[in-house]
Amino acid sequence: MCLGVPGKIIEIYAAGGLRMGKVDFGGVVREACLEYVPEAEVGDYTVIHVGFAISLLSEEEALASLETINELIDLTNELGPEPGAP
């Protein structure tokens, strides 16, 4: 139920008094309500839940989190495999 699908906002418009938009989910395009992300612009990535954008995705935070994993990888490369590992 609380599934949220990330997608890219490709169009923003008003319909029925609400701020709406078209969102591209890797090739599948659906309409979504953008009332809760008033700062959203075309090109932004958002999480869509039951037809509503509930959050804008932060590229900065995404990169920072992936960077911490790359650091784990680098450390292992530097230290070599664990003794006894195949």
Next chain:
Amino acid sequence: MKYVTEYRDADKVGRVLDDIRATVTKPWVLMEICGGQTHAIVRHGIDQLLPSEIELVHGPGCPVCVTPLELIDKALAIASMPNVIFTSYGDMLRVPGSGQDLFSVRAQGADVRTVYSPLDAVKIAQQNPDKQVVFFAIGFETTAPANAMSVVQAKALGLTNYSILVSHVRVPPAMHAILGSPQNRVQGFLAAGHVCAVMGYWEYPPIAERYRVPIVVTGFEPLDIVLGIRDTVRLLEAGDVKVGNAYARAVTFEGNRPGQAVIDKVFASCDRKWRGVGMIPQSGWCLRPEFADFDAENRFQVAHIQPEESPLCIAGQILQGLKRPVDCPAFGTECTPEHPLGATMVSSEGACAAYYQYGRFADAVPEHAAGDPAAS
């Protein structure tokens, strides 16, 4: 797909699992709140990849599962009335009431329609002015802004034929109920990422402090989940009871303020029964008096309905993390997705459905999970 593919990278997941193995020194019991996370964990076998010290117990975060039986029975009664179009998220249609489910009511001629968004239900009301359109407004905080907006929109459009049957539940009161129980085994929480996308996580530091448990906001992709577990284990090993955020690309401390404002405009806190669990004080949202006209329980005469639960079903204990689906004698025998006894076997987020779908029968029980709960 950006923000998806990189979080399903097996190599990265493996590195984080290595980091967890290097960090953990003693047994810990963690609960993932959200049923969506339960499914991802079982689907990707994350629980089986973790070191044996870490036990994951599944939480109550399946709105379909915890929607109280009397509300399902009320939904069935309303849907069966003439001149009604009953609309619902698809997940609810197969959930058993006392006697039948929405699918069987539809088969008997009722106009029951699944909608993707509550705004679709409002559209149906606009297109059918001679019918009463009712939307089954279930969900946790994640879904509340959408359900609330449907009422705001119906009011703005002057619709008098739209109402909602409300069964909203909230995560923090459920965490209090779990942690305050004398049977509690949970030592750390993975908080539900999309609930926090809406609500932020400002409500969690007092819970972490009061019960001395770390809480880490966690996403839904395999990498998100192992990162949430890693951060929780680090806090546990360090004896730290902070609230962390392992899903920062989607969640801020404050959450979605416009969403919270519309929730607050439409809904007020109320006591709510959770199916299988019982009443949790102030754990739900109900329509505020100014929106009482949109309350389906007021509009239709359904107050007399008395539910009857299957005596075999242990969903309540599963939803509290006290038992696992394989502990139930009916699991996979009397109770299957085709003939469910309880909602946890039906919903796409129910723990029983996840265990059944991914072939987790009794032989897959990890050793440490079968022991004396007091020992952990």
